[in-house]
Amino acid sequence: xxxxxxxxxxxxxxxxxxxxxxxxxxxxxxxxxxxxxxxxxxxxxxxxxxxxxxxxxxxxxxxxxxxxxxxxxxxxxxxxxxxxxxxxxxxxxxxxxxxxxxxxxxxxxxxxxxxxxxxxxxxxxxxxxxxxxxxxxxxxxxxxxxxxxxxxxxxxxxxxxxxxxxxxxxxxxxxxxxxxxxxxxxxxxxxxxxxxxxxxxxxxxxxxxxxxxxxxxxxxxxxxxxxxxxxxxxxxxxxxxxxxxxxxxxxxxxxxxxxxxxxxxxxxxxxxxxxxxxxxxxxxxxxxxxxxxxxxxxxxxxxxxxxxxxxxxxxxxxxxxx
Ligand code: AMP
Ligand code: MG
Numbered sequence: 001x002x003x004x005x006x007x008x009x010x011x012x013x014x015x016x017x018x019x020x021x022x023x024x025x026x027x028x029x030x031x032x033x034x035x036x037x038x039x040x041x042x043x044x045x046x047x048x049x050x051x052x053x054x055x056x057x058x059x060x061x062x063x064x065x066x067x068x069x070x071x072x073x074x075x076x077x078x079x080x081x082x083x084x085x086x087x088x089x090x091x092x093x094x095x096x097x098x099x100x101x102x103x104x105x106x107x108x109x110x111x112x113x114x115x116x117x118x119x120x121x122x123x124x125x126x127x128x129x130x131x132x133x134x135x136x137x138x139x140x141x142x143x144x145x146x147x148x149x150x151x152x153x154x155x156x157x158x159x160x161x162x163x164x165x166x167x168x169x170x171x172x173x174x175x176x177x178x179x180x181x182x183x184x185x186x187x188x189x190x191x192x193x194x195x196x197x198x199x200x201x202x203x204x205x206x207x208x209x210x211x212x213x214x215x216x217x218x219x220x221x222x223x224x225x226x227x228x229x230x231x232x233x234x235x236x237x238x239x240x241x242x243x244x245x246x247x248x249x250x251x252x253x254x255x256x257x258x259x260x261x262x263x264x265x266x267x268x269x270x271x272x273x274x275x276x277x278x279x280x281x282x283x284x285x286x287x288x289x290x291x292x293x294x295x296x297x298x299x300x301x302x303x304x305x306x307x308x309x310x311x312x313x314x315x316x317x318x319x320x321x322x
Contacts, residue, residue, distance in 0.1 A: 002164070003161065004156065004159065004160050004161055004162070004163050004164065004165060004166060005164065005165040005166075006152075006165070006166060006168060007025075007165050007166065007167045007168070008167065008168055008169075009123070009124050009127075009167065009168075009169050011167065012124065012127035012128050012130075012131050012167070013127075013131045015027065015128050015131065015165060015167050016127070016128050016129070016130065016131020016132040016133070017131065017132075018164055018165055019036055019037065019038055019128065019131075019132040019134075019136060020038065020131075020132045020133065020134065022037075022038055022041050022043065022044040022047075023037075023044075023164035023165065024036070024037050024044070024047060024048055024051055024162075024163040024164050024165075025037075025128070025163070025164060025165045025166070025167065026141040026149075026152075026155045026159065026163055026165070026166040026167065027124055027125055027128050027138070027166070027167040027169065028122055028124050028125065028152075028167070028168075028169035028170065028172050029063070029120040029121075029122045029125045029138065029172065030089075030090070030091060030120060030121045030122045030125075030172060030173050030174050030195075031091050031120075031172060031174045031175070031176060031177050031178055031194070031195050032140050032141075032148040032149060032150055032172055032174075032175065032176075032177060033140070033141040033148075033149040033150065033151070033152065033154065033155050033166075033172060034063070034120075034125070034138030034139065034140060034141055035048060035051065035052065035138060035139060035140070035141035035142075035155075035159070035163065036063075036128065036132075036136045036137070036138045037136065037137050037138075038132065038134055038135075038136065038137075039060070039062040039063075039103075039104045039105060039108045039134065039135040039136055039137040040103040040104060040105055040134055040135065041105060042105040042106065042107045042108075042278075042279030042280070042283075043275055043276065043279040045060070045105055045107045045108045045137060045278075045279065046107060046274075046275040046276075046278035046279045046306060047275055048060075048137065048139070049107075049278065049306060049309060050274075050275065050305060050306050051159060051162040051163050052139065052142070052143060052144050052159075053143050053144045054144045054309060055144065055308050055309055055312060056309050056312045056313065057107065057110050057278070057281075057309050057312075057313050058110060058139075059108070059109050059110040059112055059114075059116060060108045060109075060110075060116070060137040060138075060139050061093050061116040061117070061118050061137065061138065061139070061178070061180075062104050062108065062115060062116065062117055062118075062135040062136065062137055063117075063118055063119070063120050063125065063129055063135065063136045063137070063138050064117060064118075064119055064129065064135050064136075065119060065126055065129050065130050066088075066119060067081070067084045067085065067088060067119070069119075069135070070084065070088075070094075070117045070119065071099075072099065072101070072102075072103070073098065073099060073102045073103065073104055073115050073117060073135060074094070074096035074097065074098055074099060074102065074114075074115045074117050075096055075097045075098075075099055076096060077096070077183060079183055079188060079205065080094050080096055080183050082204055082205070083181065083183075083188075083201065083204060083205070084119070086204045087196060087200070087201075087204075088118075088119035088121075089119040089120055089121035089126070090119070090120075090121045090195075090196060091118075091121070091174055091176070091177075091178040091179060091194055091195030091196045092118065092178060092179050092181065092196045092201070093116050093117065093118040093178045093179065093180040093181070093192075093194075094116070094117050094118070094180075094181055094182075094183055095114050095115070095116045095117075095180060095181070095182040095183065095184065095191060096114060096115060096117065096183050096184070097113060097114055097115075097184060098112075098113055098114055098115040102115055103134070103135065104135055104137075105279070106281075106282035106283050106286075107278060107279055107281065107282060108137045109282075110229060110282070110313075111229030111281075111282035111285070111286075112229055114182075114184055116180065117135075118178055122169070122172075123169075124167055124169035125138075128167065140177065141154075141155045141158070141159060141163075141166075142154070142155070142158045142159070143158045143159065146158055148175075148177060150171055150172045150175050151170075151171050151172075152166050152167075152168035152169075174195040175195075176194050176195040177192070177194045177195065178192075178194045178195055178196070179192065179193060179194035179195060179196040179197075179198075179201065180192040180194065181201060181209065182212065184213075185213070187210040188201075188205055188207070188209055188210065189209060189210045189211065189212050189213065190209040190210070190211070190212070191212050229282060229285075229317075230316070230317050231285050231286070231288070231289035231296060231317060232289055233247065233288065233289050233293050233294060233295050233296050234294065234295040234296070234318070235285075235295070235296050235298060235314060235317040235318035236295055236296065236297045236298065236318065237298050237300075237311075237314055237315065237318050238298070238299075238300045239258070239297035239298055239299060239300075240256060240300075241256075241258070241261075241297075242258050242261040242262045242297055243295070243297070245263060245293060245294040245295070246262055246263065246293060246294065246295045246296065246297045247262050247263055247264040247265065247266075247288040247291055247293035247295070247296045247297070248261070248262035248264070248265050248266075248296075248297050248298075248299075249265075249266055249267070249268060249284055249285070249288060249296055249297070249298045249299065250265065250266070250267035250268065250270075250299045251267065251268045251269060251272060251277060251298075251299040251300070251301050252269070252270070252271070252272035252299065253270070253272070254267075258297070258299070262293075262297070263291065263293050264287075264288055264291040264293055266280075266284040266287055266288055267284075268280050268281060268284055268299075268301075268310070272302075274301075274302070274304065274305035274306040274307045274310065275305065275306060277301070277306065277307075277310055278306040278309065278310055281310060281313060281314075285317065298314055298318075301314070
C-alpha cells in the first residue's frame with residue numbers, strides 16, 4: 001500500500017471522496033478513532049479486515065448521519081426510534097433486523113440478517129459520512145489485538161502504510177467504544193457495555209436491559225458471536241474431488257476440473273485473490289445453499305492474506321451442529 005496521507009478536519013470533502021472510492025480512512029468519532037470504509041462495498045470491507053489483521057470476520061457497525069438514514073438499512077421499531085431520538089448522535093449502537101434492501105454488504109454484516117447502526121456525535125465523523133454519502137463501517141483504527149486509538153498518532157503507530165489516510169481531529173472525548181443494544185426480539189438486550197450507561201438507556205426504555213440470547217446473532221461477549229451465519233447444506237473443506245449431489249465453491253484456477261462434476265458452482269475468486277474471495281464469501285455460500293445441494297465442497301484456501309479469516313469462517317460453517 002502507498003503512504004498514508006495526513007488530513008485535517010478541513011479536508012472532510014476529500015476524505016469523504018476517498019471513502020466513496022473504496023479507500024480506507026481513519027477518523028475521529030466521539031468514542032475512539034475509527035477505521036472507515038464504504039459499508040456497501042464488500043472489497044473495501046475486505047481490505048479493512050486485511051489492514052487490521054483480523055483473523056476472523058466479526059460484524060461491523062455502520063455509521064450514518066441520521067435516524068432517517070438508519071431506517072433505509074434497518075427495521076426501526078418504536079423502541080429503536082425512542083432510543084435513537086434520545087441518544088443519537090451519540091455512543092449508542094443499535095443492532096436491528098436488516099431491511100430487504102439494506103445496502104450494507106454481506107461481509108460487513110458477517111452474513112447475518114441483522115445490521116448494527118450508529119449516528120456518531122463528532123463534527124469530523126459527520127462531515128466525512130455526509131461527504132461520502134453512504135454508510136461507513138468503522139471499527140476501531142488499530143491492529144487486531146491492540147488497544148483502541150484515541151489520537152491520530154496512535155492510529156499511525158499501528159496502521160501507517162496500511163491505510164490510505166488519517167484525518168487528525170485531535171484526541172477523542174469518550175475513549176470507550178459505543179454501547180451496543182440488540183433489538184431483535186421482544187426484549188432489548190445489552191450486547192456490549194460502552195460509552196453510554198445502562199441506566200440512561202433503561203430510563204428511556206422504562207424496563208431493564210436483558211442479557212444477550214445465546215442463539216442467533218447474540219454475542220457471548222464483545223466480538224464473540226454465539227451463533228453465526230451457517231448454510232443449511234453441509235460444508236466440506238479442502239475438497240479435491242466432488243461427491244454425488246455436491247455443489248462446488250472454487251478458489252483460483254479449476255485445475256482438477258471439479259466444476260464439471262458439481263451440481264452447482266461458484267468461485268470465490270477465479271484469480272486466487274483473497275480480498276475478492278472475502279468480499280464474495282457469504283453471497284457465494286448463500287447462492288450455493290439456495291440450489292438445494294446436499295453439501296458444498298470448498299476448494300483449499302491458502303493461509304496468506306485474508307485466507308486465514310476465510311478459513312476460520314468456513315471451518316465454523318463446516319462444524320457439526322445440532
Ligand atoms: P466494533 O468493533 O466497535 O465495530 O464493534 C463490532 C461489534 O458489534 C461486533 O463484534 C459485535 O459484538 C457487534 N455487532 C455488530 N453487528 C452485529 C450484529 N449484526 N449482530 C450482533 N452483534 C453485532
Ligand atoms: Mg476494537
